[in-house]
Amino acid sequence: MKKHFLSLCMTCMLSMGALMAQVANYDVVPLPQTVNQSSAPGFVLNENTKVVCPEGNADMHRNAHFLCDYITEMTQLKVGHQSMPAKAKVAQVAKGNILLTLDPKIKNVEGYTINVTATGVVISGQTPAGVFLGIQTLRKSLPVLKEKPQNVTLPAVNIVDEPRYAYRGMMLDCARHFFTVDMVKEYIDLIALHGMNRFHWHLTEDQGWRIEIKQYPRLTEVGAWRSGTTVGKNSGIDDGVRHGGFYTQDECREIVKYAADRYITVIPEIDMPGHMLAALASYPELGCTGGPYEVSHNWGVFPDVLCMGKEDTFKFIEGVLDEVISIFPSEYVHIGGDECPRTRWAECPLCQKRIAEEGLVAQEGRSKEDLLQGYFTRRVEKYLHEKGKKLIGWDELLNCNVDLSSTIMSWHGAEPGAKAAKLGHDVIMSPNKPMYFDHYQTDNISHEPLSIGGNETVKDVYSFEPVAADLAADQAKHILGVQANLWTEYVAYPHHIEYQVLPRMAALAEVQWLQPAKKDYDAFLGRLKRLKEIYDMHNWTVAQHVFR
């Protein structure tokens, strides 16, 4: 009897919980620039609420769909959507509803406002991308509910927000290990949830070539597969397990669309002229020695790179870039450029002939082979310009005398980025300390999955300031944004990807969005606890260090 009574009480309490007023909370990551909450009555969200968007605008219509799905995902409430006739009055339509609208008075292309009153909710953006970012903020404000409530109350608020940086990126290395299209989409979902807008897709490496190129089919017949992978850190023990895979051009287009629907630009990277063993294994004639070469089982930097003396190398690169350009609408093509040893070039008669013909002479601490990478890179740069594209590459490009229109991605710390900005290049900051999310995230590594090394804690990421103190304002404006990179030598599974990036992505998001004066690590940790409820709802694998 007693037992019966107890379980009755439990049932009552649970259903009362579901009926109790559930309230949204604007302590989100990244924190908006201004959140003015008032004690006026809030908006009551329930299944009578509609998400309304302007008629005939496909982007806004898609935005409305996303918001409806997010509301259901978070609260279980099912809300419908409808379009608003062009002549309708905002105030009228917003009554009892959530209205998505465009407002040309908002200055930043990604800026947005959210206005919540008892009558309705209005999310405005200068562009549909801005509205989408507002939707992300509203989404993260909702409570995570397992049972459907009658209502969720949104406290009255006026939120005004815009990002500090226009470029807010995450890189995923799909070449050291291959990840499925579904995993790549999940990564894009994470990018969207954190208010970011660039997905840098690292597609080629010594250990695998991952994009179908129709003119060069062996790249994926041969180059996308390796017959084994070293166990641990080049231990000399091979697992003997064939590993590989590649994305067809249709799958790449599908990824581009999936990202574009979320206002995320995909920047493809074809790493050249080093990190090219998979291509050389496919087409040995593109190397200095002619091979034979093998898709690498080990990690590191390898002496065999593209031969600079052969015209066929340029024909190959141009052919590859033609197809890449036809798939990716991004203004940038990333051509890597990192870690290219000069060993083979120094011994190769054709490379030496090229050096002589081009009159390359060692200067200012640069060898004639160093200058050969510059020759190559400028030819590729010119080719991309002819195709209407801009070049972006790793900071080794600073030794290549590239055009000032080319953008430098700073990875050897932040100094190359500051130097590039002083020269007048646009810069993306992704310094290995602290933006390499393949690094450890604690110094207590005995129970951590094997990682390449380093220790970039959530706090280290949060505390990063992209603009060096000695940059003048006209130099600082060249810092277009910040990105973190996930290299995957030691990351082979989706859960491990999640573990490396969550929650460090949240810290990065505040670096990308907040003005330095607004940053507050302790307050961030409080907000992060709420974001973690969303991570947990999705069953993502989250590193626990800051939650213990």
Ligand code: TNX
């Ligand atoms: C350096 S960053 C590399 C990558 C490695 C990474 C490991 C860069 C341009 N090159 O090839 O995967 O370090 O942290």
